[in-house]
Amino acid sequence: MADRVEHRYGPAGIRLVTASFHSHHFVPHAHSEYAIAAVERGVEAVRYRGGTEHAPAGSLLLIDAEAIHAGHPAIAEGWDYRVSYVPPELLAELAGHRPRFTAVTPHDPALARRLVRLHRAAAPLHTLEETLSTVLTRYSGAAVAEPAEPAAVRRVRRALADDLQHTPSLDELAALAGMPRFRLLRAFRRATGVTPHGYLLQLRLRHAQQLLAAPGRAGGRGQRVPRPVAPAPALPPGFRGHTGQFRAQ
Structure with a gap:
């Protein structure tokens, strides 16, 4: 099925x-x-x-x-x-x-x-x-109080969120964070659960979800959302694997 x-x-x-x-x-x-x-x-x-x-x-x-x-x-x-x-x-x-x-x-x-x-x-x-x-x-x-997120990780998260079209290299992000690449990877994964590239992919997926949902919001709350399915090239790679939202009814 x-x-x-x-x-x-x-x-x-x-x-x-x-x-x-x-x-x-x-x-x-x-x-x-x-x-x-x-x-x-x-x-x-x-x-x-x-x-x-x-x-x-x-x-x-x-x-x-x-x-x-x-x-x-x-x-x-x-x-x-x-x-x-x-x-x-x-x-x-x-x-x-x-x-x-x-x-x-x-x-x-x-x-x-x-x-x-x-x-x-x-x-x-x-x-x-x-x-x-x-x-x-x-x-x-x-929620259990968590340690404050390192300032370096916050800078990287903000930079990724500010430009979803750009895929920065790990060297670029390490320079922004002011720490070696391996140390940044460990700190970022500890704070977010994923690598910087994985985090950027999630931001892109979330943005794609919002674009797909936008017509439904205009239809009014509580109403079924009839909306076109975006063509595959318009969605980030991995969209289905992350969200299951490969088709809207």
């Missing part, structure tokens, strides 16, 4: 994705939003936080914003799920702090069914907030 992905927008900028994957493998990637998914069928294997967990039907899948993760089918039949990509500021407002999920694939069939119902109906914000608050209460805590 063919893999299938459908996108639309709900209230407050929440991106709603319905997907069925049978053979698709996600390479390590990150989202700017929190991902809150309910698995409806099959089993997904999720690589996250240094390990692999399995999310069978009736499970939630909870990924922090900007967190590197990957996924693939755990069984031959693959998996179906519905994902709500929630802007960080909305969850922070509900939690009263920047939350961090304490569980990745909790088995909670009742809450999973509730999320599926709200996802299908593109429920109003106040109803979604009640359910999101339940998710936070059960499966999150305050």
Whole structure:
């Protein structure tokens, strides 16, 4: 069977994705939003936080914003799920702090069914907030304070974000950071989870996602997004492997 992905927008900028994957493998990637998914069928294997967990039907899948993760089918039949990509500021407002999920694939069939119902109906914000608050209460805590990011890494991140068209060499970035190449690679990977080139690819992918989603935003919240699929040359290499967004329904 063919893999299938459908996108639309709900209230407050929440991106709603319905997907069925049978053979698709996600390479390590990150989202700017929190991902809150309910698995409806099959089993997904999720690589996250240094390990692999399995999310069978009736499970939630909870990924922090900007967190590197990957996924693939755990069984031959693959998996179906519905994902709500929630802007960080909305969850922070509900939690009263920047939350961090304490569980990745909790088995909670009742809450999973509730999320599926709200996802299908593109429920109003106040109803979604009640359910999101339940998710936070059960499966999150305050984010652990992390060491300040080195100034050199911040400079490199800003430079990459400021010019997505340019692919700087490692020598250029090392000169900007003021440190040897190998040391920069270690510091950058420690701070972001990926190499500078991997980080630039993610920025490009995110930009491509935003371009694809822009027509849908104009269609109004909670409405299905009918939009053309960008031709392959217009998308960065690896777009499908990172996002699964090879087709919009």
